[in-house]
Structure formats: structure tokens, C-alpha cells
Amino acid sequence: MEQVLSDNLVISIDAMGGDNSPRVVIEGLVLAAKKNPDIRFLLFGDENRVNSILKEYPELSKVCEVRNSPEVVSNEDKPSHVIRNRNTSMYMAIDAVRKGEAQAVVSAGNTGALMAISKLVLKTIQKIHRPAIVSIMPHRNGKYVMLDLGANTECDSLNLAEFALMGEILARHALNLEKPRVALLNIGAEEMKGREEIRQAAQMIRNSKMNMNFIGYIEPHEIAEGKADVIVSDGFTGNIALKSIEGTAKLVVRMLKDAVKKSFLAKLGMPFMLGVLLRVKKTMDPRLYNGAMFVGLNGLSVKSHGGTDALGYSVAVNNAARLVRQNFVNSIRSEVEKIDLDELSQEIIYDSY
Amino acid sequence: MEQVLSDNLVISIDAMGGDNSPRVVIEGLVLAAKKNPDIRFLLFGDENRVNSILKEYPELSKVCEVRNSPEVVSNEDKPSHVIRNRNTSMYMAIDAVRKGEAQAVVSAGNTGALMAISKLVLKTIQKIHRPAIVSIMPHRNGKYVMLDLGANTECDSLNLAEFALMGEILARHALNLEKPRVALLNIGAEEMKGREEIRQAAQMIRNSKMNMNFIGYIEPHEIAEGKADVIVSDGFTGNIALKSIEGTAKLVVRMLKDAVKKSFLAKLGMPFMLGVLLRVKKTMDPRLYNGAMFVGLNGLSVKSHGGTDALGYSVAVNNAARLVRQNFVNSIRSEVEKIDLDELSQEIIYDSY
Numbered sequence: 207m208e209q210v211l212s213d214n215l216v217i218s219i220d221a222m223g224g225d226n227s228p229r230v231v232i233e234g235l236v237l238a239a240k241k242n243p244d245i246r247f248l249l250f251g252d253e254n255r256v257n258s259i260l261k262e263y264p265e266l267s268k269v270c271e272v273r274n275s276p277e278v279v280s281n282e283d284k285p286s287h288v289i290r291n292r293n294t295s296m297y298m299a300i301d302a303v304r305k306g307e308a309q310a311v312v313s314a315g316n317t318g319a320l321m322a323i324s325k326l327v328l329k330t331i332q333k334i335h336r337p338a339i340v341s342i343m344p345h346r347n348g349k350y351v352m353l354d355l356g357a358n359t360e361c362d363s364l365n366l367a368e369f370a371l372m373g374e375i376l377a378r379h380a381l382n383l384e385k386p387r388v389a390l391l392n393i394g395a396e397e398m399k400g401r402e403e404i405r406q407a408a409q410m411i412r413n414s415k416m417n418m419n420f421i422g423y424i425e426p427h428e429i430a431e432g433k434a435d436v437i438v439s440d441g442f443t444g445n446i447a448l449k450s451i452e453g454t455a456k457l458v459v460r461m462l463k464d465a466v467k468k469s470f471l472a473k474l475g476m477p478f479m480l481g482v483l484l485r486v487k488k489t490m491d492p493r494l495y496n497g498a499m500f501v502g503l504n505g506l507s508v509k510s511h512g513g514t515d516a517l518g519y520s521v522a523v524n525n526a527a528r529l530v531r532q533n534f535v536n537s538i539r540s541e542v543e544k545i546d547l548d549e550l551s552q553e554i555i556y557d558s559y
Numbered sequence: 560m561e562q563v564l565s566d567n568l569v570i571s572i573d574a575m576g577g578d579n580s581p582r583v584v585i586e587g588l589v590l591a592a593k594k595n596p597d598i599r600f601l602l603f604g605d606e607n608r609v610n611s612i613l614k615e616y617p618e619l620s621k622v623c624e625v626r627n628s629p630e631v632v633s634n635e636d637k638p639s640h641v642i643r644n645r646n647t648s649m650y651m652a653i654d655a656v657r658k659g660e661a662q663a664v665v666s667a668g669n670t671g672a673l674m675a676i677s678k679l680v681l682k683t684i685q686k687i688h689r690p691a692i693v694s695i696m697p698h699r700n701g702k703y704v705m706l707d708l709g710a711n712t713e714c715d716s717l718n719l720a721e722f723a724l725m726g727e728i729l730a731r732h733a734l735n736l737e738k739p740r741v742a743l744l745n746i747g748a749e750e751m752k753g754r755e756e757i758r759q760a761a762q763m764i765r766n767s768k769m770n771m772n773f774i775g776y777i778e779p780h781e782i783a784e785g786k787a788d789v790i791v792s793d794g795f796t797g798n799i800a801l802k803s804i805e806g807t808a809k810l811v812v813r814m815l816k817d818a819v820k821k822s823f824l825a826k827l828g829m830p831f832m833l834g835v836l837l838r839v840k841k842t843m844d845p846r847l848y849n850g851a852m853f854v855g856l857n858g859l860s861v862k863s864h865g866g867t868d869a870l871g872y873s874v875a876v877n878n879a880a881r882l883v884r885q886n887f888v889n890s891i892r893s894e895v896e897k898i899d900l901d902e903l904s905q906e907i908i909y910d911s912y
Contacts, residue, residue, distance in 0.1 A: 304788055311888055335710060345810075355745060359746075359753060360754070391794055391799070393709060393794075401585070401712055401713065403796060426799050426802035426806055427802040427803070427805050427806030428806065429806060429812075430807055430809065430810035430845055431806075432807045441746075442753065442796070443795070443796065444745060446744070446748040446779050446799055446800050446803075447779075447799050449746070449779035449780040450780070450799075450800045450803035451803050451804075451806075451807045452694060452780050453781065453784075453804075454783055454803070454808050454811075455810075456780070456783065457698075458808055459837070460699065460811065461699070461813065461843075462815075462835070462838050462839055465835040465838050465839050466835050471831050471832075471835075472831055472833050472834065475828040475829070475832045476828070476833020477647055477828070478824050478828020478829075478831070479824075479825050479828045480750070481817070481822055481824060482824075482825040483815075485818050486606070486811070486814050486815055486818050488688060536632045
């Protein structure tokens with residue numbers, strides 16, 4: 207994979223997005239800079255506030271450039287509204303990628319706004335119809351990539367096939383897998399398996415020139431088993447699955463805690479178990495999986511969780527840096543060039559009548 | 560609530576459905592009969608095999624009547640095929656409910672087949688457009704009802720409103736709640752919250768004469784918190800959420816087990832923790848939540864998990880018995896009579912243009 211020259215590696219930062227910004231953001235950059243000594247950061251936000259915190263970190267300051275942005279996108283702002291305001295830290299940070307001043311942008315702000323501005327400013331890659339939100343998640347003995355997680359509430363078969371393509375490339379780049387196993391999320395209803403658009407997408411992927419290790423359908427309870435490396439679905443279904451998984455993991459851990467509190471014997475046993483519990487907790491630590499990537503755009507937008515801490519924020523930045531180094535966006539561009547998904551889509555739809 | 564006379568309480572049993580049938584089925588009935596001394600069972604299956612096992616349980620035999628059914632629905636059989644064969648244990652067991660010989664049917668066989676035959680034979684309640692699959696599940700401090708879990712891959716707003724109605728009645732009957740909190744499963748995408756049909760269903764429920772404690776939308780990670788007693792969605796989404804929840808619960812428990820095995824210290828601590836772990840395991844025990852109910856039909860069909868054991872099977876039978884005693888099917892009939900959902904649906908659709 208082509209390596210971007212290190213003096214070109216610039217990441218644009220929306221310093222005002224998320225809770226406790228810009229402090230958490232800057233403390234996250236401290237950690238990210240230690241891991242990536244070759245990155246420079248372009249920070250957008252309230253210059254005075256950003257600089258006053260940055261002063262505490264002289265090492266980081268050396269690789270940062272701060273630009274003043276007079277306004278901030280709030281969590282309540284509607285996407286349709288924020289796309290018209292070019293003076294927000296979020297807009298300006300994304301625009302720096304369009305201008306070529308940075309190769310990726312990271313924001314912990316409002317997801318809908320970040321997606322809307324990213325689409326408007328960076329534009330969708332030619333031949334890709336819809337960008338998607340992707341996350342990297344833990345399964346029993348590794349990690350997997352899942353998309354779309356909420357950008358597209360309704361999808362047709364062509365959208366799903368494109369997500370499969372982009373997810374596969376992401377898994378190769380971010381998970382270091384040579385032949386990631388790609389699966390469509392579906393339910394195992396007898397007779398007709400799940401929804402029409404999913405069956406059509408499966409057919410489209412199989413008929414395409416994508417040289418992909420497509421393993422068919424996966425049901426949600428098989429995700430945790432590690433049966434696939436890339437899980438593809440529409441944004442509504444993906445979001446439902448993601449939040450069900452997160453909610454249940456939290457519930458089980460909390461039930462254990464509640465039960466231990468009520469048991470004298472268990473409290474006695476805690477010192478023995480602490481190591482194990484910490485290890486499991488660490489594997490599931492949401493901070494280590496922070497950073498949802500918007501893929502399918504001419505430039506990389508990464509959304510950090512708004513409530514994360516410095517460690518979580520740094521993970522999002524590290525993800526962005528890794529994908530920039532591996533020339534992720536260009537990989538998508540050149541792979542879609544090779545495959546005419548549109549034509550394929552026409553064939554499939556014709557087939558099904 | 561009207562009590563059905565005990566000498567009328569008959570449950571029809573597909574003795575051949577599920578793994579290790581008819582043995583597991585019969586052993587499940589032994590447990591169910593102990594809990595419900597007033598029930599009688601009508602068993603359909605291979606007369607010789609059923610009777611030879613039944614002989615081991617003379618107490619149960621007294622409340623059982625066995626009828627021979629020459630054929631069995633297999634897991635591979637397609638619903639479109641099985642509905643034409645009236646000689647299977649599943650068909651005959653369901654038909655006993657239509658004839659009034661039993662008030663409910665329990666089967667551990669093929670879900671798609673059970674739904675197809677139940678719809679064909681029992682027919683959907685007048686004014687209900689689609690039956691749904693419902694389960695009772697555990698949350699942090701209680702139980703909730705969730706539907707549809709897979710009967711309807713695509714649903715419109717009217718279907719969802721009807722599911723809300725039926726789910727609410729089920730929660731009152733099965734969970735003993737006076738005013739169950741009803742919520743529509745949705746995602747919290749900014750700007751437009753989730754899918755169009757869900758927004759329309761919310762409007763329809765609010766405008767209806769349903770005297771329901773409707774609390775709006777719920778996101779999947781809030782389910783485990785116990786924020787609602789009835790969770791309503793289309794069958795595809797419900798199935799995705801259900802299996803994500805089940806898969807994750809299993810994963811977390813297994814990760815804990817794996818970690819304990821690898822730690823000498825943790826093994827030392829195990830005797831202290833055993834009570835706690837068993838308690839948590841018991842709360843999450845899928846056998847205690849066995850028995851998905853098909854609601855919206857003229858008669859009650861209950862689907863037991865095919866791989867459950869005698870305890871799990873007895874839970875499905877107990878659920879069926881409780882709902883029959885509480886006259887559940889008639890409650891749905893009389894409540895839909897009161898509310899003209901069809902008319903309401905016309906208004907909503909008109910509104911949205």
C-alpha cells in the first residue's frame with residue numbers, strides 16, 4: 207500500500223465538538239501525538255480557549271495549528287440548518303479536508319450534522335450512491351467491521367452491495383486482513399430469508415467482479431461468534447443491532463455487579479476475580495472502539511463519541527491516521543472504478559421480474 | 560377477568576415437534592401438569608412412541624389423551640408445503656383448537672410452518688391484519704413483552720399500531736401490569752427519527768381511542784434498562800434486536816468463563832462467586848423465557864424453542880395455560896371492536912400528504 211509522506215499527514219480537528227471540549231479533545235490529541243509522532247493537527251475552535259489549554263502541553267503545541275472559528279454546532283442543531291453556516295468549527299474542520307490542507311477530519315459533535323456537512327463539502331465518491339457509517343467492534347476472538355450504522359434509514363440492494371465493497375476495503379486496511387469474510391445481516395425466517403433487497407444484494411455481490419470472500423447471510427447472534435469480518439446492513443437495522451449489543455453487554459455487567467454487592471461471599475471472592483473482571487471489561491471497553499468512520503466520501507470524516515474521554519478520543523484519531531496512511535479513500539475510488547455496480551443493479555432488478 | 564372453567568382447560572400438544580421429541584415434550588408436560596393440576600392435554604403424534612413414554616408417567620397419563628397422527632413436519636419443510644398436509648401432528652394439534660377441543664396449542668416444531676398452519680386454520684381475528692410473534696424477556700428489574708419477532712418482515716404503520724394494541728393486552732395478562740408502558744422501537748437519528756412508518760404509527764396510537772400508556776420511541780440500548788413493558792417493531796427489526804441481545808448475553812458470559820479458566824487466582828475465587836454467577840445465569844436463563852406466542856389469531860398458538868429441555872417446554876405450556884385462563888384471545892377481539900384502526904389509518908395517511 208502506498209505510504210503518504212509523513213510531512214503531509216495532517217488531521218483536521220473540530221476542537222469544540224463533544225462534551226467537555228475543547229479539553230478532552232486536546233488531551234486526546236496528546237495521546238494520539240505520542241503514538242503518531244509524524245502527524246500534525248489543524249484545530250478549529252474558539253482560539254482563546256483552545257490556546258489556553260494547549261499551553262499546558264508544549265510538546266503537542268509544536269504539531270498543532272489553531273484557527274479561530276466563531277461558532278459551534280450544538281447537539282440540538284438540525285443538519286439542514288448547520289450546512290448553511292460556514293463559520294462553525296465543524297464546518298471549517300471539514301472544509302480543510304476539501305481544500306487539501308488535511309487528509310481526514312475528526313469531530314465529537316452532532317452525528318447528523320457531521321454527516322450532512324461532510325456530504326455537502328467532501329461530496330460522495332463518484333459511482334458510490336450513499337456514504338455509510340462504519341465502526342470497528344469486538345467479537346469473541348478479534349474484531350469486525352459493521353456498516354451502515356445509521357446514515358441511511360432505508361437502503362436498496364445497490365446501496366448494500368456498495369457498503370459490502372467499502373466495508374471489505376476497510377477491513378483489509380484497518381483490521382489487516384487479507385481476505386475478510388463479508389456477510390449480509392439477515393434473519394433466518396424459513397421459506398423466504400429476510401428482506402427482498404438483501405436477497406438481491408447477495409445475488410449482486412455474487413454476480414459482480416468484486417473479488418470478495420462473500421459468505422452469505424449472518425444472523426445477529428452469530429456476530430459475536432466471529433463468523434464474519436464485515437457485517438453489512440441498512441443503517442436502521444445496523445443501528446438497532448449495534449445498540450442492542452451495547453445495551454446487553456452493559457446489562458450483563460451491571461447484573462453481575464448488583465449481584466456481587468448483595469452477596470457477602472462474593473465480596474470475599476472479589477480480590478481473586480478482579481484481574482479477570484478487569485480483563486473482560488477491557489476487551490469490551492467502548493473507548494477502544496471509538497471512532498465511527500464515514501466512508502464513501504472524498505476524504506475521511508471520523509465521528510468520536512461525544513461523551514468519551516481522552517483515551518477514547520485518541521483511538522478515533524489513531525483510526526483516522528491509520529486509514530490516511532493506507533490511502534483508504536483512494537482504494538475505494540479505484541475499486542469502484544473496476545466494478546460497474548450500476549449496470550449490475552439493472553441486471554438484478556431485471557432478473558427478479 | 561373471566562375464568563374459564565377448569566374442566567374446559569385443554570391444551571393441544573404437537574408431541575413430535577422439536578429435538579428429542581416426544582420425550583422432552585412429555586417430560587415438559589409432567590412439570591406443567593404439576594403446576595396446573597386442572598389442565599388436560601390432547602397429544603398428537605406417533606401413538607406407539609408417545610404411549611410408550613407416557614407409560615413411565617402414570618400421573619400425567621391420567622390427564623392426557625393421545626391421538627395418532629401419521630406424519631411429522633420437519634425443520635426443512637416449507638410452510639407452503641406443510642399447509643396442504645392435514646395428517647401431521649402439527650396440523651392436527653392446531654386443528655383441535657379450531658374445533659374447540661382445546662383452547663391453545665403448543666409446538667416445538669418449525670416456526671414458519673407453525674405460523675402458516677395457525678394462520679390458515681385458526682384465521683386472523685377480524686379487524687386485525689397480521690398476527691405477530693411475541694416473547695416475554697428479562698430486563699434489569701423485571702420482564703417485558705416484545706413483538707413482532709419475525710412473522711412480518713415488512714410492516715406498515717397500521718400493522719405496528721395493531722401490534723401495540725395486542726402487546727399491551729398481553730402485558731396486562733401475562734405480566735400482571737395494570738398500565739403497561741408501550742414504546743415503538745426506533746433509532747435516534749437526528750433530524751428525522753427513524754422510519755416513516757414508525758412515525759406514522761406513533762401518530763396513529765396517539766390519535767386513537769386506545770387508552771394506552773404510550774411512551775413514544777425506545778432505542779434498543781434502553782430496553783435492558785426496563786424503560787418500557789411493551790416493545791413494538793416490525794418482525795425483521797424485532798428479530799434482529801432479539802438475536803443481538805441473545806448473542807451478546809452469551810458472549811459476555813463466555814468471555815468471563817474463558818478468562819476465569821486462564822487465571823489461577825480467579826479459579827481460587829470461584830467458590831465465593833458461584834452463588835452470584837448462578838443467580839445471574841438464572842435470571843438470564845433462556846428456558847425461563849421459552850414460548851413465543853402467536854397473537855392475533857382465533858386461538859392461541861405457542862412456539863417452544865426446538866432445542867429446549869423439559870423445564871423450558873413446561874414454561875411454554877404454563878404461558879399458554881395462563882393466557883387461556885385469562886381469556887386473552889377474547890380480550891383482543893373485544894378491544895379491536897372498540898377501536899376502528901382502519902379508519903384511523905386512512906386519516907393518518909391522508910395527513911401525511
